[in-house]
Amino acid sequence: MTNTSLTFFNEIHREALNAFYLPQEQEKFTAMPNEALKKCEEDSGRQPVVIEANGKTVGFVVLHKGENIRDFTANPNAMVIRALSINHPHQGKGYAKVAMLQLPLFVSKHFPEVNELILAVNFKNDLAKKLYEKVGFVDRGQIKPGPVGPQYVLHYDL
DSSP states (O other): OOEEEEEEEOOHHHHHTTOOOOHHHHHTOOOHHHHHHHHHOOOEEEEEEEEEEETEEEEEEEEEOOOTTTTTTSOOOEEEEEEEEEEEGTTTSSSHHHHHHHHHHEEEEEEEEEEEEEEEEETTTTHHHHHHHTOOOEEEEEEEEEEEEEEEEEEEOO
């Protein structure tokens, strides 16, 4: 497997993230990195994280904690994973899976108070749901409305 790592967003990543491309059928399920970065600048509870492989920026994800995740959970020590995407030319190479496997350790290292990871995945996004379950996220039957229909809420205890 390639050398894949997670790192906090830095200005050196902006150009690659602004050049992100996702097909329309994927784009409806996630925020593009440039949109997600704007939200991170407005909400200090959102931390942008870059997925790098062999020195290239291949993906993006936002780690979100604080009051603005209460529609997911009442757990004050939970963190929501948002806006996960892999740039289309880099898809199918296992980067999302490796990044998701690395996230629990990354979060524990940088946010030791966090004891649960949560994410929402659209009912129609089967591929993503299978990936999240394969890396250990659990469907506890919680469903929430989303921008393009109902979403499964998946949990990962740290």
